[in-house]
Amino acid sequence: MTRSRLGRAFWTVLIVLALIVAMLPFFFMAITSLQKTTSAGLSFDLSRLDLSNFARLFTDYGFGSAIVTSGIVVVIACVLNLVVASLAAYAFEKKPFPGSEAIFVVYIVTMMVPVQVTLVPLYTIIKELGLFNTHLALALPIVNAFGVFLIRQFMISVPNELIEAARVDGASDLRIFTRIIIPTIRPVLAALAVFTFITTWNDFLWPLVSVSDNRMQTVTLAAANMVGNLAQQYGLIMAGATVSFLVPFVMYLILQRQFVEGVTASGIKG
Numbered sequence: 129m130t131r132s133r134l135g136r137a138f139w140t141v142l143i144v145l146a147l148i149v150a151m152l153p154f155f156f157m158a159i160t161s162l163q164k165t166t167s168a169g170l171s172f173d174l175s176r177l178d179l180s181n182f183a184r185l186f187t188d189y190g191f192g193s194a195i196v197t198s199g200i201v202v203v204i205a206c207v208l209n210l211v212v213a214s215l216a217a218y219a220f221e222k223k224p225f226p227g228s229e230a231i232f233v234v235y236i237v238t239m240m241v242p243v244q245v246t247l248v249p250l251y252t253i254i255k256e257l258g259l260f261n262t263h264l265a266l267a268l269p270i271v272n273a274f275g276v277f278l279i280r281q282f283m284i285s286v287p288n289e290l291i292e293a294a295r296v297d298g299a300s301d302l303r304i305f306t307r308i309i310i311p312t313i314r315p316v317l318a319a320l321a322v323f324t325f326i327t328t329w330n331d332f333l334w335p336l337v338s339v340s341d342n343r344m345q346t347v348t349l350a351a352a353n354m355v356g357n358l359a360q361q362y363g364l365i366m367a368g369a370t371v372s373f374l375v376p377f378v379m380y381l382i383l384q385r386q387f388v389e390g391v392t393a394s395g396i397k398g
Contacts, residue, residue: 157373160366181367191371193343194350197263198329198375201346205267205328206321213275213320214313218305220276221283222291232280235273243333251337261341270328275320282316283309322383326376347372 164178185191219225220232250269259265286309294304310317332348339345345353351368 154373157366157369160362161370163363178363181364182371184364185368185371189350189354189368190342190345191347191350191368194345194347195371195375197344198346198348200263201266202325202328204263205270206324208267209271209275209324210317210320212271213279214310214317215305216276217279217283218309221280222286222288222309223301232276236277239273239277247333247337250334254338261339261344263344265338266331266335266344266346267328269334270324270331275324278320278323279313279316282313286312318383322380325379329372329376347375 161181162177162179164181220228246269254260254265254268259268290308291304294308299307330348331346332352335346335349336352339349351365351372354365354368
């Protein structure tokens with residue numbers, strides 16, 4: 129066996145081992161969720177195989193309404209983020225105005241501010257607007273500078289000559305945006321949709337602060353409440369974690385190609 133083949137074999141084994149290690153937590157979560165158990169471990173007893181944990185999530189612990197709430201919030205957040213970020217990126221990149229670069233830099237700097245710092249003022253604003261315990265309150269903080277930055281980096285690749293030609297033909301800014309810009313930046317919109325979906329679905333801190341009504345609890349809050357109330361029923365807790373994990377995982381699998389294409393193109397063309 130040549131040195132190059134030995135090198136490939138070594139890296140293959142190393143990658144496989146790393147993959148196994150990375151998958152262990154998910155394997156542990158899955159096998160524990162299928163058992164009625166009060167202990168945590170990697171052992172799997174077929175005699176304790178039981179799907180009742182998943183049924184109890186929806187019949188006894190309100191996971192159905194939590195999934196619906198999270199789904200509504202995710203849809204609102206995705207729509208708001210895609211619309212606001214794409215329009216703002218279009219203004220910064222294709223409709224520059226005096227001071228636009230300085231404003232954009234300040235806007236990007238806000239990404240460096242820890243979320244915990246903004247919790248109190250954000251809570252106060254939401255409460256003063258009368259949005260406390262609403263889906264919109266849970267979705268609004270997801271709209272931030274990251275989406276604008278991501279789309280703007282991709283939008284740099286759109287030729288200015290194409291936009292000028294459309295203007296010469298009498299096209300309005302709205303028509304240019306909807307007929308030229310949107311079809312061109314579709315891959316990065318898919319990538320931002322995945323980012324927004326996962327961020328919103330997995331968000332815990334902001335729903336914990338902004339929700340006091342149990343009927344408005346999200347999946348993450350429902351799962352966290354189970355840990356507090358059912359500290360010894362590991363099978364039920366892991367069933368909740370499995371359901372929470374599967375939804376964004378399936379979403380990522382569906383949009384994986386568009387996600388990778390959008391992120392890669394944004395990095396190269398920026």
